[in-house]
Amino acid sequence: MKKPINATERLLSRAGEDSGFRSRLLANPRDAIEREFGVILAEGHEVHVHEETDTSTHVVLPPRSKLGAEERRAAKTGAASLEFLKKTMHDPAPPIRPPVAKPTISRAGTATPETLAKAGRECIRRGLAFLESTIDENGAWHCIRFNTADPNIPRHFEKPPFVSALCVLALESCDDDRARAMCSRTRDYLAGTIEYPGFWRYYRHLPHDLDSTTLCSLAIGDHPWILLGRNVPRILENRDEEGRYMTWVLEEDEPGVAAAFRIEADPVVNANVIAYLGDHPETGNAQRWLEAMIGEGSLEGSSKWYPDTVTIFYATTRAMVRANPALARLRPVLADRILGLRDDKGEFANILQTAQAVSALHNIGSLESIDASRQAEWLIGSQREDGSWPELLAFGDQSLRWGAIGQIGHGSESVTSALCIEALTRLVRILGA
Incomplete structure (x- = not known):
């Protein structure tokens, strides 16, 4: 069944045409909704359905803001307020640890696929143990903000919902019980940070953004606000004249700190919106824009927030999987573009890019086009004794508009490790087949 772009409208339409469904929806909303969409709604969230009549009118008030009036005022000038920023950041982060020495890749084929699959599973086990030690008691993942x-x-450490959602979506590929438990805790954390009608911010002093909102929505798709598409109308309103989705959701009473460098269209953000909304006319222009840029090879400089082209490919292939058949025409082009990122030794620039490339190729069914053993050896050999992979730049504003002060990067050992576990999971299944 094709995912509806706005499930609430579908429920209203069905209830208007089918009196039996209308009665079931009124009597047991949760059961009726779950049966209609073939889902299980998140526990702990009540669902009520009211029926208006000619003599009865219902007014539904939205939830109270999670920020008080004083906090909302502070948020508007948060970028210039050290005290407010301290609430956004956390403890100072330690210096970056150097990566382990680059492993020697077997040239003679001494490492058999079976041996590598076994070693890969052990790496995943150790990596999950490391991640368990870094996620806080609420299920939040940490990232590190640094100046490149x-x-x-x-x-500084930071705990934006965006990072937690990014890592949960990576760990969904792993069927280990510890991965499932971590994902469950993190989804609870994401549900606790949602703002009506289904939006998230990266920092408290920034407005809502579609990058955070769509990734978090994908991660907790069983939340009633998300399942019923409560955030869809505002997402659709946040398009430019060409139908591309803009990064920031700016409103009159929202913090204005992002207005000066508002991004009109970012390829990763648009890919994430497509992944969430699905293959519908409302995402058609964004799809065609992505297809044109990737097909023409004109991605250089197209993203303010993602400095590596492989990240754009990774996000695009995730959208292809989740919004199938969206972007399907890009499948062969993407394979060529991703493989073209390798050097003359057949290697990608660093271990994080390797992990994203492996997962992207898996998403489009082209993982057999690379040497799985070689990439597995690199991932296995790059893991530290404590189960982590090195901190690398994952995303951040690298433009020179604000000078050295504005060149902010974000990444952490946890982020790299989650993406490496995703890639190893894909490779182990091939090697162990």
Whole structure:
């Protein structure tokens, strides 16, 4: 069944045409909705359905804001308020640890696929143990904010919902019980940070953004607000004249700190919107825009927030899987583009890019086009003794508009490790087949 772009409208339409369904929806809303869409709604969230009549009118008030009036005022000037920023950031982060020495890749085929599959499963086990030690008691993942131009600028831990959603979506590929348990805790955390009618912010002093909102929505798709598409109308309103989705959701009473550098269209953000909304006319222009840029090879400089082209490919292939048949025409082109990122030794630039490339190729059914053993050896050999993979730049504003101060990067050992576990999971299944 094709995912409806707005499930609430579908329920209203069905109830208007089918009196039996209308009665079931009124008597037991949760059961009727679950049966209609073939889903299980998140526990702990009540669902009520009211029926208006000619003599009875219902007014539904939205939830109270999670930020008080004073906090909302502070948020509007948060970028200039050190005290408010301290609430957004957390403890200073330690210096970056150097990666392990680059492993020597077997040239003579001494490592058999079976041996590598076994080693890969052990790496995944150790990696999950490391991640368990880094996720906080609420299920939040941490990231590190740092300056890519000046290493002397202090590094800080941060816990934006965006990072938690990104890592949960990566770990969904792993069928280990510990991965499932971590994902469950993190989904609870994401549900606790949602703002009506289904939006998220990266920082409290920033407005809602579609990157955070769509990834978090994908991660907790069983939340009633998300399942019923409560956030869809506002997402659809946030398009430019060409039908592409804009990053920031700016409103009159929202923080204005993002207005000065608002991104009119980012390829990763648009890919994430397509992944969430699905293959519908409302995402058609965004799909065609992505197809044109990738097909023409004109992605260079197209994203302010994602410096590596492989990240755009990774997000695009995730959208292809989740919004099938969206972007299907890109399948052969993407395979060529991803393989073209390798050097003359057949290797990608770093271990994070390797992980994203492996998962992207898996998503489009082209994983057999690379040497799975070689990539597995690199991933296995790059893991530290404590089960982590090195911190690398995952995303961030690298434009020079604000000078060295504005060159902010984000990444962490946890982020790299989650994506490496996703890639190893894909490779182990091939090697162990």
